[in-house]
Amino acid sequence: MRRLLIPVLLALALTGCASDFGVYANVSEVERLRLVRTLGVDADESGVLLSADTGSGGGGRAVIWRIRAGTLAEAARRLEKNAMKYDANISHTEHVILGEAAARAGIGETLDYVARTMQMRLDTCLFVARGSRAEDLVTGARGEDASVSDMLQSLKKDAPVIYGCGVATCLEAAEALASEGCVLLRAIAPEPSPEWSEEGYTAVAPAGGAVISGDRLLGFTPEEESEAVGLLTGSVSSGCRALDYGGVPVTLLLTGADVRLKPVTEGGQPAFAVDARLRYSLQGAAAPLSVGDGAVRAGLAAAAAEEVRGELTAAIRRAQGFGCDYLGIRRALCAASPGRMAPYREAWRSLFPKMAFTVAVSAVILRTYDLGDPIA
Amino acid sequence: MTRSDGLTFRQLMALTFVCLLSPAIRLLPRAAAGSVGAGAWLAPLIAAVPAAGLTALLRALMKNRREGESLARILLRALGRGPGKAVCLLLGLWLVFYTGIILRTGAERLLSTVYVGGSPGFFMAVTALAALAVSFGRVRSLGRMGEVSALALGIVLALVLALSAPDIRPENLLPAPGPASGFLAAALPVLSVTAKGFLFPLLPGGVMRERRELAVSLRWTGLLLLVMLGITAATVGALSADVAAGLQHPFFIMIRNISVFGVIERIEAVVITLWVVTDFLFVAVLLRIFDELFAAVAERESPWPLHPILAGCSVACGLLAARDAFTLERLSQAVVPAVNLLLALILSTVALIVGKLRRTV
Numbered sequence: 001m002r003r004l005l006i007p008v009l010l011a012l013a014l015t016g017c018a019s020d021f022g023v024y025a026n027v028s029e030v031e032r033l034r035l036v037r038t039l040g041v042d043a044d045e046s047g048v049l050l051s052a053d054t055g056s057g058g059g060g061r062a063v064i065w066r067i068r069a070g071t072l073a074e075a076a077r078r079l080e081k082n083a084m085k086y087d088a089n090i091s092h093t094e095h096v097i098l099g100e101a102a103a104r105a106g107i108g109e110t111l112d113y114v115a116r117t118m119q120m121r122l123d124t125c126l127f128v129a130r131g132s133r134a135e136d137l138v139t140g141a142r143g144e145d146a147s148v149s150d151m152l153q154s155l156k157k158d159a160p161v162i163y164g165c166g167v168a169t170c171l172e173a174a175e176a177l178a179s180e181g182c183v184l185l186r187a188i189a190p191e192p193s194p195e196w197s198e199e200g201y202t203a204v205a206p207a208g209g210a211v212i213s214g215d216r217l218l219g220f221t222p223e224e225e226s227e228a229v230g231l232l233t234g235s236v237s238s239g240c241r242a243l244d245y246g247g248v249p250v251t252l253l254l255t256g257a258d259v260r261l262k263p264v265t266e267g268g269q270p271a272f273a274v275d276a277r278l279r280y281s282l283q284g285a286a287a288p289l290s291v292g293d294g295a296v297r298a299g300l301a302a303a304a305a306e307e308v309r310g311e312l313t314a315a316i317r318r319a320q321g322f323g324c325d326y327l328g329i330r331r332a333l334c335a336a337s338p339g340r341m342a343p344y345r346e347a348w349r350s351l352f353p354k355m356a357f358t359v360a361v362s363a364v365i366l367r368t369y370d371l372g373d374p375i376a
Numbered sequence: 377m378t379r380s381d382g383l384t385f386r387q388l389m390a391l392t393f394v395c396l397l398s399p400a401i402r403l404l405p406r407a408a409a410g411s412v413g414a415g416a417w418l419a420p421l422i423a424a425v426p427a428a429g430l431t432a433l434l435r436a437l438m439k440n441r442r443e444g445e446s447l448a449r450i451l452l453r454a455l456g457r458g459p460g461k462a463v464c465l466l467l468g469l470w471l472v473f474y475t476g477i478i479l480r481t482g483a484e485r486l487l488s489t490v491y492v493g494g495s496p497g498f499f500m501a502v503t504a505l506a507a508l509a510v511s512f513g514r515v516r517s518l519g520r521m522g523e524v525s526a527l528a529l530g531i532v533l534a535l536v537l538a539l540s541a542p543d544i545r546p547e548n549l550l551p552a553p554g555p556a557s558g559f560l561a562a563a564l565p566v567l568s569v570t571a572k573g574f575l576f577p578l579l580p581g582g583v584m585r586e587r588r589e590l591a592v593s594l595r596w597t598g599l600l601l602l603v604m605l606g607i608t609a610a611t612v613g614a615l616s617a618d619v620a621a622g623l624q625h626p627f628f629i630m631i632r633n634i635s636v637f638g639v640i641e642r643i644e645a646v647v648i649t650l651w652v653v654t655d656f657l658f659v660a661v662l663l664r665i666f667d668e669l670f671a672a673v674a675e676r677e678s679p680w681p682l683h684p685i686l687a688g689c690s691v692a693c694g695l696l697a698a699r700d701a702f703t704l705e706r707l708s709q710a711v712v713p714a715v716n717l718l719l720a721l722i723l724s725t726v727a728l729i730v731g732k733l734r735r736t737v
Contacts, residue, residue: 091642115623118489121641122615123633171615171633178618335547 034063034086036079037149040134041072041110042099050075051138052088055149062147063088064139072113080119091119095152096170097127097188099134103210103217107173107185111215114170122171125156128210130187130220141190143201151204152188159186159206166235173212179331181349182213182324184229187220213324221318228308228315231259231276232327240283243303249286252304255279255366261332263340264358270344271356272333274312278361280304282368291368301363309361316357323353382444382581385589387519389596390526392576395658396569397529398651400604401627402481403565403713405611410621411562414550417609420601422559423566430567431597433724434574435590438583440737447577448665448672451723454731461673463723467578468669470719472686474712475662476694479503481708482655484701489628489648500694503652504687507659511683515581518660525653532650536643537606539634544613566604568713570597571720576661580668624705663687 040051047070056062063086069075079088096114098107107126114120129137141148156167167186168176176183189207209221209229221229230236239254256279264273280301282291290296319327330348334341344351383391408416441450448467452460483499491499510518577583586592611630612620620626632644663683670682698704731737 115629118492118632121633121635122629123635171619174619175616178622179616331547335550338550 029087032085032087034088035092036088036090037093038095038097038138038147038152039076039090039093040097040099040129040138041102042133042135043102043105048072048075048102049133049135050079051135052079052090053138053147053149054088055153056145056147062142062149064147066135066139072109073117076113076117076119089119093120093124095125095127095149095156097129097134097137097148097152098185099129100131100217102134103128103185103212106215107212107217108215111170111174111177115174122174123169125152125167126170126173126185127152127167128185128187128212128217130189130207130210132190137188137190137204141202141204143193143203148204155186155188155204155206166230166233176326176328177212177215180325180328182211182322182326184209184211184221184233184326186210209326211322211324211326213322218322218324221315225311225315225318227254228311229327231257231308231312232274232315232329234259241280241304241307243300243307245289245300245303247287248289250282250289250300251284252280252300252365253283255281260336261329262336263333263344266356269356270351271358272329274316274357274359276308276312276359276361278305278308278363280363280365282365291365297365301365305361305363308363309359312359312361316359320353320355323349325349325352382446382515382583383519383579384584385586385592387516387522388576388579388583389592391519391522391657391661392573393596393600394522394525394529394654395576395661396572396600397533397603398478398482398654398658399572399713400569400600401607401651402485402625403569403709404604405608405620405626406623407565407709408562408608409612409617409626412558413617413621414548414612415559416562416612416617416620417549417605418559419562419608420566420605423563423570424598424601426563426567427570427597427601428594430571430720430724431573431593432590433728434577434720435593437724437728437731437737438577439589441582441585444582446580446582446668446672447574448668449582450731450737451727452672454727454734454737456734463727464669464672467719467723468666468673470715471575471662471665471669472689473693473697474716475659475687475690476500476692476697477704477708477712478655478658478662478694479691480694480698480704482652484698484704485625485628485648486652488625488701490645497691497695500691503656503659504691507656507663508684508687510656510660511663512681515579515664518579518657518664521657525657529650529653532647533603533606536631536634536647537610539636539643540610540614540630543630543633544610545616546613548613548616549609564717565713566601568717569604570600571717573597574720574724575665578665578668579661580664580671624701659687659690662690 034054036052037055038053042049047068050067050072052065054063065079065088067075067079069078076090080090096110098110114124115122138148141151159166168183173183173185187207187210188204190202191205193201193203206223206226208223208226211218211221227236227239236257241252241254243250243252257276259274259276261272261274264271316327319325325348405416408419412419438447438450448464451463455463479500480496482503483496486499487494487496607627611626614630614633615626623629628644628648631647634643635641663686666683666686671677698707728737
């Protein structure tokens with residue numbers, strides 16, 4: 001009898017489904033449940049303003065909340081407990097947007113909250129609102145039937161292909177801050193919606209990179225540099241390049257890139273060399289161009305390579321100017337030559353800003369998509 | 377010994393394997409990542425030889441056991457009645473404390489990962505009650521539960537490791553050259569986990585003899601080390617050593633990040649719940665061991681069930697010794713593993729040597 005008594009007593013205590021009975025009841029009615037997909041974090045003297053968006057998945061209307069509290073944890077708790085008409089649930093948050101002011105104050109609280117709280121995941125994408133508050137994007141970026149969550153999902157998916165470099169997650173940010181002391185996050189900004197049917201609405205556009213050092217925002221990189229950053233970090237898989245070749249506007253499509261870094265010595269001092277080999281396809285030309293001619297193709301490739309070389313050099317110089325290796329150069333060099341890099345592992349942060357480097361880029365045009373020389 | 381008493385050798389191995397998974401996951405990824413960084417996954421490989429040595433030591437001690445004789449009786453026989461009883465009493469007192477720590481760490485894991493704002497006492501009491509219900513039964517039933525749980529947990533673990541594979545980045549696992557002391561320090565938690573294996577032969581009823589026990593033991597030790605290697609590699613590979621070393625439960629946070637094509641997510645609650653099985657079984661084993669240690673010291677069976685009283689004492693010990701998570705962490709990460717390792721090593725070695733000298737083992 002006593003062997004049955006214990007399980008019965010346990011069963012009485014562990015009724016998780018009943019809201020009025022049971023020690024740990026955690027019930028939300030499905031009709032009231034709304035899953036938050038995007039959180040916006042802004043900070044000012046009075047504390048944290050948390051804005052939340054559910055997205056408009058399934059054709060429903062997006063629900064937006066704004067909660068003000070002393071800390072992010074308190075604001076999130078109030079969001080889940082006091083969402084009033086609906087029960088907000090942040091367990092499936094996909095994106096976190098930090099307002100520029102909040103990022104300048106420090107992203108540590110946000111990263112710690114994501115790591116510490118059981119509801120959130122470390123693969124949540126992290127963005128910085130450039131020149132605006134996160135709240136402005138969460139509440140303002142919308143279309144006919146799209147909200148900021150839908151736009152960010154699209155941006156996240158297209159980033160490596162169209163916008164040059166990918167989007168960092170909270171885990172990647174934490175890893176980079178722990179190992180390099182800095183990280184480059186995706187910056188976004190509001191812009192008028194490019195879709196004709198969405199005229200009058202506001203969309204979210206990529207706005208370069210946000211350089212975080214320690215845990216504070218130092219500054220931004222230009223959007224035009226995103227492809228170069230993507231090439232150096234290995235996060236770009238495709239991209240269009242508009243060239244002016246002898247007065248002819250030409251469009252090349254990047255179809256592959258091998259970028260290798262290796263440590264070298266220059267004048268007895270440690271340095272590094274970047275070797276990029278790019279593969280392009282010709283997508284279009286505004287005037288007749290004899291692409292069947294190998295010399296023309298070689299000229300096009302050389303022009304593209306020269307442009308990319310300048311961009312890569314500028315990107316590395318900008319990182320050196322910030323004093324931050326957010327391009328992951330140390331990591332790439334250690335992977336290429338761990339023994340040679342061993343003496344510089346500890347001193348890297350002081351060495352990097354002054355290090356000499358060379359950039360060599362070669363390109364080749366592989367195809368023109370079923371059309372050799374122009375029809376007309 | 378009748379077939380209804382004690383464990384089969386396979387059941388002993390399965391029960392040991394299941395119960396040691398919990399301390400393995402709790403101790404290993406974080407401790408190894410903190411000691412040696414990206415090379416943390418090498419820790420089980422480095423510990424393989426000493427772990428095999430410990431296994432062989434225990435097998436040598438138990439090699440000439442009599443029918444139905446538990447390790448407690450072997451210790452009495454090896455060391456003599458007086459010293460043997462003192463050792464059993466010391467072991468019993470330690471196990472009351474250790475059971476409390478297991479209950480407390482299990483409760484803390486649930487509070488940190490799922491039941492935010494809860495009370496550890498509730499979870500400790502529930503786990504102790506559930507383990508008590510099982511401990512009133514036959515030891516062979518515990519063994520059968522170990523076999524079933526080993527299969528279930530093995531499947532879940534294989535699935536988790538497979539699902540986490542896409543998140544593993546090789547550059548997070550490339551070991552950086554570092555001092556040998558770091559690698560040795562990373563191997564110590566592995567050794568302390570495998571050393572806990574000396575507790576399970578203390579169960580009453582003894583273990584049935586089997587051919588090639590040493591070979592079978594070494595295979596199971598190898599399997600446990602392989603599991604530890606997989607867990608460490610998956611955790612450090614997905615999170616990086618720097619991040620893993622700073623988290624309290626890096627393995628469960630790694631699971632929290634698993635997403636299968638964006639369709640299946642948040643599987644950590646299921647995994648955490650299954651892991652409760654390991655704590656529950658371990659506590660049930662330890663409660664059963666109390667009876668055997670008492671019988672060895674008093675030279676008779678206890679007239680009343682002793683383990684409910686000792687279960688209550690364990691809950692009290694756990695709550696008093698670790699009032700907060702920080703004290704618990706110091707105890708469970710440093711003190712308890714060290715004591716278990718020393719106990720296993722010293723007891724086994726001394727008992728074997730003295731027993732051989734006295735020709736009683």
